[in-house]
Amino acid sequence: xxxxxxxxxxxxxxxxxxxxxxxxxxxxxxxxxxxxxxxxxxxxxxxxxxxxxxxxxxxxxxxxxxxxxxxxxxxxxxxxxxxxxxxxxxxxxxxxxxxxxxxxxxxxxxxxxxxxxxxxxxxxxxxxxxxxxxxxxxxxxxxxxxxxxxxxxxxxxxxxxxxxxxxxxxxxxxxxxxxxxxxxxxxxxxxxxxxxxxxxxxxxxxxxx
Numbered sequence: 412x413x414x415x416x417x418x419x420x421x422x423x424x425x426x427x428x429x430x431x432x433x434x435x436x437x438x439x440x441x442x443x444x445x446x447x448x449x450x451x452x453x454x455x456x457x458x459x460x461x462x463x464x465x466x467x468x469x470x471x472x473x474x475x476x477x478x479x480x481x482x483x484x485x486x487x488x489x490x491x492x493x494x495x496x497x498x499x500x501x502x503x504x505x506x507x508x509x510x511x512x513x514x515x516x517x518x519x520x521x522x523x524x525x526x527x528x529x530x531x532x533x534x535x536x537x538x539x540x541x542x543x544x545x546x547x548x549x550x551x552x553x554x555x556x557x558x559x560x561x562x563x564x565x566x567x568x569x570x571x572x573x574x575x576x577x578x579x580x581x582x583x584x585x586x587x588x589x590x591x592x593x594x595x596x597x598x599x600x601x602x603x604x605x606x607x608x609x610x611x612x613x614x615x616x617x618x619x620x
Contacts, residue, residue, distance in 0.1 A: 441579030444592050446547035446567050453478045453566060454535035455511070458496065459522045459550065460485035462543040466496050468570035469541045470503045478539060480509040484526050485516040519550060519595075520604035523557035530563055537564040544569035545576065545588050549596045553604075 456478045458469040469481055483496045490499040500510055511529055516522045519542075530538065542550045547569040554565055579585045598604075 437580075440593070441545075441574070441576035441585070441589055444546075444548045444589065445544045445569060445574075445576050446551050447544065447569050448567050450475075450477050450539055450568050451566055452476070453537040453539045453564070455480050455482055455530070455533070455537075456539045456541060457482045457484060457522075457526050458500075459519065459540070459542040459546075460488035460490075460496060460516065462546065462570070462572065463491055464570040464572060465541055465543060466490045466499045467503065468568065469539075470500060470505055472539060472541070472568065473505060473509075480511065481505060482511045482513060482526055482529055482538075484513045484522040486510075486512040486514055518605045519546070519553050520557070520599065522550075523554045527557060527561060527563075531561070535563065537566075539566045539568055541568050541570060543572045543574070545572060545574040545592060549592055549599065552596065553599060 450472055456469045456472055458465050458481060460483075466483070472478065473481060481500060483500065486497045487495050490496045494502060497510065497512060501507060511533070513522075513525050513529060516525050529535075540550060540554055547567050551565075551567050554567075558565060573584070574588055575581060575585050579589045
């Protein structure tokens, strides 16, 4: 009887321990997605398409003297309600001649893959990568992988969004972002990138609706 009780107690403690780990993981899931490194001077600022506020953050960094030029990845994509990325940068006072445009990226992986040759052709050895705050963990994972053997130093700076990292479960908007980012991150880890990965994500989302 004593041995049985000891085993039951050990199993209960183990269950409580794992339950605590799960709870901590859930509570910190949103904060894990965000990466905000302190900006430092670089050769260029790489701005990723796909979210409001990204170009504005890059312009802020440019005007603060952190880099002398910008690379707009998928520059034709809408950056706000009325302008694409290039139009937004120009409207905010960035000179045309300090902007390098990349027009083919359809995913975060493409952002990394297509900006790397531009970096090499221009002789750049460092860059600040800008995207939405909730997107930055996956951006760092992908860019670190693609740029791994390039000897190019990358700094990751997120632009503010409406995402609530501390209470990501509080409403559908935050839950959707969290679910999407983690699903994509898992897919990226297993080598699924680009448009096909997005189709797979849409199918997975359909299972939960």
